[in-house]
Amino acid sequence: MDKKISVENLHFSYTEEEEVLKGISLEFDHRSTAIIGQNGAGKTTFVKLLKGILKPKIGDIIINGKNTREATVAELAGEIGLVFQNPNDQIFKGKVIDEVMFGPLNIGQDEDTARDNALKALKMLDIADKQEINPYDLTLSDRKLVTIASILAMDTAIIILDEPTIAQDYAGKEKIKVLIKDLSKQGKLVLTIIHDMDFVAETFERTVVFNEGRVLLDSNTRDVYSQEAVLKDAYLEPPHVTQLCHKLGAQNTFLTVEEYLEYKKAKTR
Ligand SMILES: Nc1ncnc2c1ncn2[C@@H]1O[C@H](COP(=O)(O)OP(=O)(O)OP(=O)(O)O)[C@@H](O)[C@H]1O
Numbered sequence: 001m002d003k004k005i006s007v008e009n010l011h012f013s014y015t016e017e018e019e020v021l022k023g024i025s026l027e028f029d030h031r032s033t034a035i036i037g038q039n040g041a042g043k044t045t046f047v048k049l050l051k052g053i054l055k056p057k058i059g060d061i062i063i064n065g066k067n068t069r070e071a072t073v074a075e076l077a078g079e080i081g082l083v084f085q086n087p088n089d090q091i092f093k094g095k096v097i098d099e100v101m102f103g104p105l106n107i108g109q110d111e112d113t114a115r116d117n118a119l120k121a122l123k124m125l126d127i128a129d130k131q132e133i134n135p136y137d138l139t140l141s142d143r144k145l146v147t148i149a150s151i152l153a154m155d156t157a158i159i160i161l162d163e164p165t166i167a168q169d170y171a172g173k174e175k176i177k178v179l180i181k182d183l184s185k186q187g188k189l190v191l192t193i194i195h196d197m198d199f200v201a202e203t204f205e206r207t208v209v210f211n212e213g214r215v216l217l218d219s220n221t222r223d224v225y226s227q228e229a230v231l232k233d234a235y236l237e238p239p240h241v242t243q244l245c246h247k248l249g250a251q252n253t254f255l256t257v258e259e260y261l262e263y264k265k266a267k268t269r
Pocket of ligand 1: 014015020037038040042043045
């Protein structure tokens with residue numbers, strides 16, 4: 001299996017008093033993966049370490065063969081793209097098209113390629129008609145889509161999304177769900193921090209649960225959501241449909257309404 005990210009015994013702290021990550025070992029391959037966990041569990045810190053913005057105190061992170069201790073953020077930029085949780089931390093250009101072209105130009109794409117990739121990314125997110133607008137004149141949900149497009153346009157093998165569904169309505173969430181599945185089919189590693197358990201169930205093959213700086217669970221998404229008691233200890237709940245089906249007496253862990261309906265139909269045949 002092709003390993004794109006390898007994390008070995010990772011420790012990190014911002015201050016002397018408190019260790020935020022307490023020995024994380026994980027490997028990521030091509031599978032789309034959700035990282036879940038309560039606020040403060042260390043998820044954003046973890047992805048900033050993967051991106052090389054922060055450096056490990058102990059342990060190593062290898063991104064496509066490069067150790068983040070030795071590589072600069074600029075060297076890693078062509079391998080790994082990170083969409084920040086808050087779009088305002090990422091956006092600084094006065095026009096959407098310039099914002100989305102900035103990343104590709106920065107990693108050495110020529111002007112024409114950068115423009116083509118930027119337009120392709122804007123089209124994937126259905127916001128190509130917004131290219132001449134100032135990002136700060138857009139709604140928060142469209143601004144978030146602009147930050148996702150900026151990273152897509154760089155065409156990196158690894159794409160990390162921090163809370164992509166924030167401020168999105170149903171249509172926006174569907175757009176992001178389809179995008180993640182498409183990117184994954186293209187062979188990209190998509191890693192996503194997310195609090196929306198229903199979205200996780202419908203979208204990701206693998207789910208990693210962080211709890212107080214450690215990995216509590218790491219398995220395929222169905223297996224993770226079948227462990228209700230362990231999730232409860234981490235102040236997490238399975239998706240609504242999973243809980244409802246259990247309450248209706250189902251033994252299996254259902255991840256979507258469609259799955260449950262199929263199961264009921266098959267039983268009554
Ligand atoms: N720049 C910083 N300086 C000091 N402490 C920080 C800093 N950033 C985060 N922390 C602390 O590190 C811990 C982990 O924070 P982190 O943002 O990684 O968690 P998280 O799981 O992403 O939470 P959330 O779901 O709320 O985004 C928290 O206790 C937080 O207060």
